[in-house]
Amino acid sequence: MDNIIEKMRASRRVLAEYSYKPALIEKGYSGQTLHINLSDNTIKPKTVTQQMKDIFIGGKGFGLWYLWNAVKADTKWNDPENEIVISSGPIGGITQYPGSGKSLVVTISPLTNSVMDSNVGGYFGPYLKFSGWDALEIQGKADKDVVVFIDGDKGKVTIEEITIDTAASHLVSKQLTELLAESEKDKKNISIVSSGCGGDHTRIGILNFSFYDLRRKAARLKQAGRGGIGTVFRDKKVAALAVKYSSLSGRSNNPADPEAITRAGVKITREINKFDDEQFRMRQIGTANLMTPMNDYDLLPVHNFKYGSHPDAVKISSEVMRSRFTQNMPDACWVGCALSCCKAVDDFELKTGPFKGEKVLVDGPEYENAAGLGSNCGIFDVDYILEANFYCDTYGIDTISTGTLIAFIMECYENGIINKENTGGLELNFGNADAAMELIHQMGQGRGFGKIAGLGVRRIKKIFAEDYGADPAFLQDIGMENKGLEYSQYQAKESLAQQGGFALANKGPQHDEAWLIFMDMINNQLPTFEKKAEALYYFPMFRTWFGLQGLCKLPWNDIIPEGNSQTDSPEKIPEHVQNYVDIFNAVTGKNIDKAEMIRQSERVYNFQRVFNLRLGFGIREHDAAPYRALGPVTEEEYESRAERYDRQLKEDVGIDPAGMSTAEKVKAMRKYREGRYKTLIDVVYERRGWTSNGVPKLESLQKLGIDFPEVIEVVKKNL
Amino acid sequence: MVEVNGISVNWEEGLTVEKLLKQMNYTFPKIVVRVNGNIVDKKYWAEYYVTDQSVVQAHHLIAGG
Incomplete structure (x- = not known):
């Protein structure tokens, strides 16, 4: 060295x-x-x-x-x-x-x-x-x-x-x-x-x-x-x-009111020490704590988002992940973070690739890595997940996109759209960890079929359609991308609000704008389009705020303070929102309240939407979702949850499924779900102050104070 | 019948909050339960009986990864 x-x-x-x-x-x-x-x-x-x-x-x-x-x-x-x-x-x-x-x-x-x-x-x-x-x-x-x-x-x-x-x-x-x-x-x-x-x-x-x-x-x-x-x-x-920078101290940020920040910090650190072990166990397992509940609630992506659970998921459960983390100590990616969700596996011996036989430190895995590289590809092998996680990081490729695009390729392979000749000999069936690992090496090193895979789902779809004669409509249905970005790892077919949370996101389907699955699908707190739209107004605006400040959102909702259930809106964690308002004021010396906090985000959020417009995107057609994200594409998917879908056809759609073929039921379900998604978009656009084509209205931009001449010029071209 | 998060569920004699959550496969670690509007603390779930026709809210407190 x-x-x-x-x-x-x-x-x-x-x-x-x-x-x-x-x-x-x-x-x-x-x-x-x-x-x-x-x-x-x-x-x-x-x-x-x-x-x-x-x-x-x-x-x-x-x-x-x-x-x-x-x-x-x-x-x-x-x-x-x-x-x-x-x-x-x-x-x-x-x-x-x-x-x-x-x-x-x-x-x-x-x-x-x-x-x-x-x-x-x-x-x-x-x-x-x-x-x-x-x-x-x-x-x-x-x-x-x-x-x-x-x-x-x-x-x-x-x-x-x-x-x-x-x-x-x-x-x-x-x-x-x-x-x-x-x-x-x-x-x-x-x-x-x-x-x-x-x-x-x-x-x-x-x-x-x-x-x-x-x-x-x-x-x-x-x-x-x-x-x-x-x-x-x-x-x-x-x-x-x-x-x-060698002079880091608690005063490096030179805030207006350091004592107020300390007060808020002491309060939440006490909460973490008191409740984390009985709540989300972020200090013990990090975000991989989600593996087990996501499988239990039929939300863990399996086989390219076809399903939400799998019997073998127990092999990559939260507890299995926990058993592999070493040193077992709270582990933070920034100084003073008591939530400490970082996790690592020391001395992991690699079985493949350029570092084969070496013992390395694997950072993670986090939930997204384990779900994307693992269950979504039908690979329920924790050693594979650790190895794939390491190589994705050191090659410098996104674990989320990697998981989603390999899962998509596997489904294409199983459908005969591509074969061994096309993949250079890789048998990319669901569950084939060796083939998936080799594909990751090829992507990282720019070799073989990896050169195509590394282009991402949108471009892979085009190649499969143009070069291999695949049906573009089917590829569009099962290719889990929107705006060109691969979906992150939640199977959200039963949450209309989350379908919007993904596909309406400014940058593409990442869950950091909104995660509404439990509020919508389990808690039934968003029974109407208007309530879903309100959630798709508030949460993306609120969550944008973290990215303006240099903050991680996990301490907002991955520790729940005492008395939260007694508040008017427990899902917003009002006490922690107030902490953030207090900290912002204490740092900057300003005096904002919760409403102004949302307006701060709303300005930037709408500016980003206009930026998309300026670059030729950002209208309704770009908020379309692949049907796999909305409902069952194939008969196999429908049959796997037939009781649920039959009940929905009868009770929600008003169609008696008795006597219908599965293909007819899939078609009827699709018409219903696509119609609801369209209505959702209408109502969300209205709530956000946008036109029916998704363009921020001039009066909305004026109200927000971002009606700069160059912004107005872009918007006018799209009205 | 009882209503759980808007879904009708069969009621039976001796139904406690704990049994009801198990029946619903609600395994999530942070759930706030209200029975007919009253919060039932987790430590009482095993002994709190849910009467017929009750309206139960079992709100999972998770807002995402």
């Missing part, structure tokens, strides 16, 4: 350098952002305006605003003017309240060709801000691989060539951390952003953000996974971004 680091040190060649005096953080903002253009190696500061703070707040808001100003209506993901913008937010970096270290990354996506945002833990965002920069814009393209190093201790930014003899993201993070640290203890002051060779070979590349784990003596990785941001990163020939 020493030899490798010495070679890296000797190879360092500075292409551009910018010295600065780090701005003092004032009430959560440094007041400056950093713009880097890799085409001409320029490094420039920009001033954060009051309008930016008032309208866009930070995080995703800053990312969208900068990207809007950087691109044109016809900019593509691989055009030099496309940017990757990273920003935390005004609350990001506080250490007194759990879940306060997130970064938001924004770019034009190679999957959707529209605006993508992805949130991620790790130390980069907070260290970037404390180094003096509220956001980082990376624009242009380098000629050769470069590393951008922001040294917040010395007040220096460099663009450098450094010989890194590996593309594996876990090694890039490790080696750069070694290179830049002055001691073992100093490693915790460094965070690396890297992708991996998957970003070179697929459209589902991710960014790995590191944080150094002093107990494990390892650079751990958290992922900005959605939408192929790593692919853009590698297209710009960025090998890595690095930040160093």
